[in-house]
Amino acid sequence: MPPVVSIKNLSKSYAGGFEALKDVNLDIEEGEIIALLGPNGAGKTTLISTICGITVPSSGTITVGGHDTQTAFRAARSLIGLVPQEINLEPFETVFSSVSFSRGLFGKRRDDARIEEVLRQLSLLDKKDNKIMTLSGGMKRRVLIAKALAHEPHVLFLDEPTAGVDVELRKDMWEVVAGLKASGVTIILTTHYIEEAEAIADRIGVINKGEILLVQNKADLMTQMGQKKLRIELADRLDAIPAPLAGYDLERADDGLHLTYSYDTSGERTGITTLLTDLQKAGLQMKDIQTEQSSLEDIFVGLVKETT
Amino acid sequence: MNLNAVLTIYLSEMRRFFRTITQSFVSPVLSTSLYFVVFGAAIGSRIDQVEGVSYGAFIVPGLIMLSVMTQATSNASFGIYFPKFIGTIYELLSAPINFLEIVAGYVGAAATKALFIGVIILVTAYFFVDLEIQHPFAMMGFLILTCISFSLLGFIIGIWAGNFEQLQLIPLLVITPLVFLGGSFYSITMLPPAWQTVTLFNPVVYLISGFRWSFFGTADVGIGVSLLAIALFTAACLGFIGWIFKTGWRIRQ
Numbered sequence: 001m002p003p004v005v006s007i008k009n010l011s012k013s014y015a016g017g018f019e020a021l022k023d024v025n026l027d028i029e030e031g032e033i034i035a036l037l038g039p040n041g042a043g044k045t046t047l048i049s050t051i052c053g054i055t056v057p058s059s060g061t062i063t064v065g066g067h068d069t070q071t072a073f074r075a076a077r078s079l080i081g082l083v084p085q086e087i088n089l090e091p092f093e094t095v096f097s098s099v100s101f102s103r104g105l106f107g108k109r110r111d112d113a114r115i116e117e118v119l120r121q122l123s124l125l126d127k128k129d130n131k132i133m134t135l136s137g138g139m140k141r142r143v144l145i146a147k148a149l150a151h152e153p154h155v156l157f158l159d160e161p162t163a164g165v166d167v168e169l170r171k172d173m174w175e176v177v178a179g180l181k182a183s184g185v186t187i188i189l190t191t192h193y194i195e196e197a198e199a200i201a202d203r204i205g206v207i208n209k210g211e212i213l214l215v216q217n218k219a220d221l222m223t224q225m226g227q228k229k230l231r232i233e234l235a236d237r238l239d240a241i242p243a244p245l246a247g248y249d250l251e252r253a254d255d256g257l258h259l260t261y262s263y264d265t266s267g268e269r270t271g272i273t274t275l276l277t278d279l280q281k282a283g284l285q286m287k288d289i290q291t292e293q294s295s296l297e298d299i300f301v302g303l304v305k306e307t308t
Numbered sequence: 309m310n311l312n313a314v315l316t317i318y319l320s321e322m323r324r325f326f327r328t329i330t331q332s333f334v335s336p337v338l339s340t341s342l343y344f345v346v347f348g349a350a351i352g353s354r355i356d357q358v359e360g361v362s363y364g365a366f367i368v369p370g371l372i373m374l375s376v377m378t379q380a381t382s383n384a385s386f387g388i389y390f391p392k393f394i395g396t397i398y399e400l401l402s403a404p405i406n407f408l409e410i411v412a413g414y415v416g417a418a419a420t421k422a423l424f425i426g427v428i429i430l431v432t433a434y435f436f437v438d439l440e441i442q443h444p445f446a447m448m449g450f451l452i453l454t455c456i457s458f459s460l461l462g463f464i465i466g467i468w469a470g471n472f473e474q475l476q477l478i479p480l481l482v483i484t485p486l487v488f489l490g491g492s493f494y495s496i497t498m499l500p501p502a503w504q505t506v507t508l509f510n511p512v513v514y515l516i517s518g519f520r521w522s523f524f525g526t527a528d529v530g531i532g533v534s535l536l537a538i539a540l541f542t543a544a545c546l547g548f549i550g551w552i553f554k555t556g557w558r559i560r561q
């Protein structure tokens with residue numbers, strides 16, 4: 001199946017000359033959830049805004065569902081739902097009319113039942129006649145999502161959907177996202193929470209300073225780049241690592257009771273077996289051993305550090 | 309053409325207007341009544357007739373134009389400035405609509421509101437003076453064209469404005485003086501000859517004169533010239549909007 005969103009050689013310079021995106025190439029597959037991670041100012045919002053038509057690309061092409069976002073903007077934008085990063089809502093409008101307005105803008109016939117269905121999905125139905133200014137921050141964010149879903153989009157962009165949302169609501173949102181994916185919607189989300197990407201994304205893209213550093217299947221990413229650590233608890237205090245073990249990448253904890261051995265899971269040999277034998281030879285008594293896999297966070301921090 | 313979207317914008321703007329219907333209704337009625345009391349009764353009692361009509365009746369077309377022009381401009385400029393200010397413009401920019409459809413929705417609504425207020429003032433005027441409209445169709449035509457063209461101007465101002473001060477600037481510094489000096493309350497033949505010539509550079513003179521002609525059949529300048537003036541003004545606004553459409557000026561970065 002061809003990618004649902006295809007970005008080719010996209011660059012974007014703002015009026016001041018600042019280059020916010022540099023030759024970005026990215027294909028988004030039908031039905032997947034892709035999470036874009038990156039520090040503040042990386043260009044995540046710019047990328048989304050350029051796909052959705054809020055900013056104009058300086059060069060390069062974007063297609064959505066095969067339609068060029070510049071030359072066939074109507075067909076392209078009809079497929080897209082956008083939840084912006086900022087809570088931009090008209091305070092005096094009611095929830096229902098605000099969501100219904102969004103549907104109308106996309107040229108869809110008025111459909112109150114559909115709007116109520118969307119509001120129910122986001123637990124907003126009981127607020128439908130409330131003015132937006134009377135809602136809490138988390139509710140407003142859900143109104144933004146409802147507005148984006150009002151015209152039944154095929155591709156949904158969520159720009160930091162869970163910023164400033166409490167833990168419970170965040171879990172609810174993840175469920176909403178999972179439900180949308182199940183109904184066939186492709187989802188592109190940006191986030192600063194690595195555990196969020198870890199929890200819901202199929203693929204993860206890391207962006208920094210306007211460049212995409214990597215895009216990879218989440219599981220592959222974690223096994224390929226993941227460092228594993230073996231933590232060894234010793235029965236007796238150790239003041240220094242004995243000379244015969246100097247060849248291993250070992251770290252002694254300050255208490256002298258723990259050793260940590262780092263190894264790469266993608267390497268052919270982990271070296272664990274020989275290490276354990278050598279430990280015994282050196283006369284060290286082990287009380288316990290455990291392994292730890294490095295999280296996506298460690299990978300992310302490592303990647304972004306490399307480019308700064 | 310996304311007609312549904314145009315209608316959506318139009319209706320949502322009209323809803324905002326009807327939410328504050330008392331305000332929208334009371335203030336023009338009140339200010340018109342005040343004008344009649346001050347100009348019609350107090351000052352008008354010392355002026356017999358202007359161009360063959362009583363002074364009270366003479367100022368009606370000018371009064372309507374004054375309100376319609378300022379209302380159309382401020383409604384349209386606020387209408388498009390507000391989404392820019394609160395950020396909801398993202399929705400307009402990411403929807404499958406083009407700029408001209410956005411214009412049609414906002415300008416259509418602003419013109420409708422201005423027309424509504426113009427009609428209210430006309431009805432109020434009936435309570436104060438004897439009025440007979442000689443060319444009712446021409447009168448409506450002039451009124452509607454003025455509503456549309458000044459809403460277009462307002463829309464441009466709303467797109468241009470970067471803050472609330474700028475939003476007020478042009479209506480306050482340009483439109484109000486031009487309308488006051490455009491013969492709303494006097495016939496330009498009452499001015500000294502030198503000032504008559506200066507006045508002819510004021511485009512509003514042509515609009516008010518044409519509009520007054522549709523009421524009383526007399527005018528300061530020829531009706532053809534008035535029609536040409538309003539046609540040119542509308543064309544200029546449309547041309548500017550076409551240019552914004554092409555370049556994305558102040559809208560799309």
Ligand SMILES: Nc1ncnc2c1ncn2[C@@H]1O[C@H](COP(=O)(O)OP(=O)(O)OP(=O)(O)O)[C@@H](O)[C@H]1O
Pocket residue numbers: 014015016018020038039040041042043044045046047085561
């Ligand atoms: N309208 C604009 N004019 C000029 N520069 C801009 C504009 N919008 C964004 N930028 C710049 O472009 C860069 C990328 O901004 P962007 O908003 O895309 O970052 P982001 O990855 O979404 O960051 P965050 O995580 O903070 O939301 C930043 O350096 C920002 O200052």
Ligand SMILES: [Mg+2]
Pocket residue numbers: 044045046085159
């Ligand atoms: Mg952002």
